[in-house]
Each structure stands twice: as C-alpha cells, then as structure tokens.
Amino acid sequence: MDQTEKQLDKKERAKERREKRRQEISLLRSIPYSGNQRWWSAETIAVVTGANRGIGFEITHQLASQGITVILTSREVAVGEESAKVLQEGGLDVGFHQLDIVDDESISSFCGWVKEHYGGIDILINNAGVNHNIGSDNSVEAAETVINTNYYGTKKMIKAAIPLMRPSAQGARIVTVSSRLGRLNGKRNRISDDGLRQRLEDIDNLSEELIDATLTKFLEQVKDGTLTSGGWPQTNTDYSLSKLVVNAFTRVMVKQLSNRPESEKIYINCYCPGMVKTAMTGWAGQVTPEEGADTAIWLSLLPDQAVSGKFFAERSEIHF
Numbered sequence: 260m261d262q263t264e265k266q267l268d269k270k271e272r273a274k275e276r277r278e279k280r281r282q283e284i285s286l287l288r289s290i291p292y293s294g295n296q297r298w299w300s301a302e303t304i305a306v307v308t309g310a311n312r313g314i315g316f317e318i319t320h321q322l323a324s325q326g327i328t329v330i331l332t333s334r335e336v337a338v339g340e341e342s343a344k345v346l347q348e349g350g351l352d353v354g355f356h357q358l359d360i361v362d363d364e365s366i367s368s369f370c371g372w373v374k375e376h377y378g379g380i381d382i383l384i385n386n387a388g389v390n391h392n393i394g395s396d397n398s399v400e401a402a403e404t405v406i407n408t409n410y411y412g413t414k415k416m417i418k419a420a421i422p423l424m425r426p427s428a429q430g431a432r433i434v435t436v437s438s439r440l441g442r443l444n445g446k447r448n449r450i451s452d453d454g455l456r457q458r459l460e461d462i463d464n465l466s467e468e469l470i471d472a473t474l475t476k477f478l479e480q481v482k483d484g485t486l487t488s489g490g491w492p493q494t495n496t497d498y499s500l501s502k503l504v505v506n507a508f509t510r511v512m513v514k515q516l517s518n519r520p521e522s523e524k525i526y527i528n529c530y531c532p533g534m535v536k537t538a539m540t541g542w543a544g545q546v547t548p549e550e551g552a553d554t555a556i557w558l559s560l561l562p563d564q565a566v567s568g569k570f571f572a573e574r575s576e577i578h579f
C-alpha cells in the first residue's frame with residue numbers, strides 16, 4: 260500500500276469509527292432516564308446562553324424536554340422571544356431573558372432577574388459564541404470580537420453565575436460548548452511553541468494571568484501584523500485560540516471551586532459538539548444540532564456527577 264492509499268485507508272477507518280459512535284449515541288439517546296437517575300424536576304433551573312438558534316436552541320429544547328425549567332437567553336430580545344415561543348407552544352417550560360455575554364450591564368440585569376424570579380441556577384450552559392470565518396477562510400479581522408465573546412464573555416458569565424448557583428446534593432453544573440479546534444496537543448492546528456503549550460497544560464501553575472498574557476500577545480501580534488511568527492493555530496486561528504483558552508479556564512475554575520463545601524459543589528466541564536450544521540459553519544458538517552446538543556445534555560444530567568475539569572466529545576472524555 261503506498262502513502263496515499265494508507266492515508267485514504269486511515270481516513271476511511273476514522274469515518275467508520277465516527278459513524279459507529281453516532282449510531283451508538285443515537286441508541287443511547289432513545290433510552291429514557293429511569294426514575295432513580297432523574298435527580299432533577301421542574302424546580303431545576305437551567306440557563307442557556309446564545310439559545311435563540313443553533314446548538315443553544317437545541318440544548319434548551321432537550322433540557323426542557325427532560326422536564327427542567329430552562330431560561331432561553333439571547334442578545335436580541337425579539338429573536339429570543341420568538342425562539343422561546345416555539346418551545347413554549349410545544350408545551351415546554353421555557354422562560355426568556357435578554358443576555359449579551361460581552362455586556363456587563365446585561366449580565367448584571369440578567370442575574371438580578373434570575374435571582375428574583377427563580378432564586379438561582381442549577382445548570383449553566385455557556386453556548387454563546389462567534390466565529391467570523393467559514394470553511395477554510397482564516398481572516399483575523401474580527402479576532403478581538405472572537406476572543407472577547409468566546410473567552411472573556413464566557414468567563415464573565417461563569418463568574419457572575421457562580422454566586423447564584425444553588426446548593427444541592429447532586430451539585431450545580433456548568434457546561435461550556437468548546438471545540439476540538441482548541442486542543443492543546445492535537446496533531447494538527449496546535450500552538451507550535453512547546454514552552455507555551457507546556458505552561459498552558461501545567462494545571463498546578465495554570466492561571467487566568469497566563470491566559471490573559473497569552474491573549475494579549477496574540478491580539479498585539481494581530482494588530483502589528485507579526486501574527487505569522489507567533490506559531491498560533493493555523494486553522495481558524497482566532498477561534499481555535501479562543502476555545503483553547505476556554506478549555507484552560509475550565510481547568511482553572513476547577514481549582515477555584517475545589518474548596519467549596521460538599522453541599523455547595525459546582526462541577527464544570529467543556530465539550531466539543533462536532534462539526535454541526537448551523538449558521539456558524541454555513542450549515543456544513545456531518546452533525547445535526549440535535550446530535551451536537553447531546554453531550555451537553557448528558558453532562559448536565561449525569562446522575563452521579565463527580566467529574567469536573569474535563570473535556571468531552573460524543574459522551575467520552577478526550578484530551579485537552
């Protein structure tokens with residue numbers, strides 16, 4: 260077998276593995292949670308960011324279909340209300356509130372409203388995100404918006420929600436929609452500076468300061484045109500880096516949350532939904548929004564949630 264044939268063979272096998280996993284998950288999704296697995300009720304409150312469309316809308320739909328009260332949030336009021344109405348008309352317990360994760364006032368007013376109307380949050384899904392490149396485009400023109408939304412917005416939302424997360428025997432849950440494109444040690448598309456990669460992987464010394472310094476350097480290089488010498492991810496550069504730091508932040512948060520009392524535990528994880536047919540990908544990809552939402556639902560509802568600070572895809576742990 261020559262090199263090209265070997266590569267084709269490898270691709271073919273990877274495709275088969277993916278298809279097999281899709282079928283397994285489709286079967287798993289058809290099995291309802293049993294009574295003793297269902298720790299949640301209509302009193303359980305979930306919040307989904309960027310839920311007016313795509314994966315966020317579907318996560319809202321699936322959580323609400325499990326009998327949870329879900330707050331669909333959207334930065335545009337009219338659009339969000341319309342999306343919530345679709346689910347409400349289907350008989351689901353879905354509320355709506357405006358929420359723009361890059362806007363401090365919006366976050367603060369949302370949190371005040373949740374506290375007043377629902378008393379707190381049990382599940383937070385950080386889904387809101389942007390990618391200004393489709394397909395093989397790789398412009399960094401919108402790098403600042405991408406980093407601000409995907410990383411700083413998500414981080415702000417998590418920090419604002421933590422004081423609202425309710426104590427429970429099962430623990431509150433935070434799930435962030437990330438991407439394999441942000442893998443630290445993937446074979447392709449990784450940061451080429453070994454030292455920086457090692458520092459970003461060293462959990463004991465990983466910090467918000469290191470993440471900030473990495474992003475500051477990246478954005479400076481975007482501005483002064485020296486980006487290509489930086490060794491940043493080659494595909495969807497700004498987006499990949501934004502997801503890489505979201506993953507790193509997940510691990511930083513585990514450390515910050517680790518000393519909470521047993522009754523006030525908060526578990527935080529992130530996952531990659533696969534390449535999902537949504538506006539973000541120009542409706543390309545092999546995965547439907549229903550399938551893309553699945554691991555978020557699975558992680559949110561794990562009956563025995565001892566897992567925290569991990570990265571998942573298709574209901575399995577993967578490497579950061």
Ligand code: NDP
Binds near residue numbers: 308
């Ligand atoms: P969409 O573009 O369909 O949805 C993105 C959502 O995020 C929209 O509701 C959008 O609102 C919202 N959003 C953007 N910025 C903000 C903000 N500042 N505040 C609040 N909401 C905001 O894409 P997807 O559904 O595909 O993406 C959802 C998540 O999944 C993203 O985090 C994405 O990075 C991630 N992901 C997607 C993959 C895919 O293949 N589709 C693969 C891996 C990860 P609006 O409608 O107002 O723009």
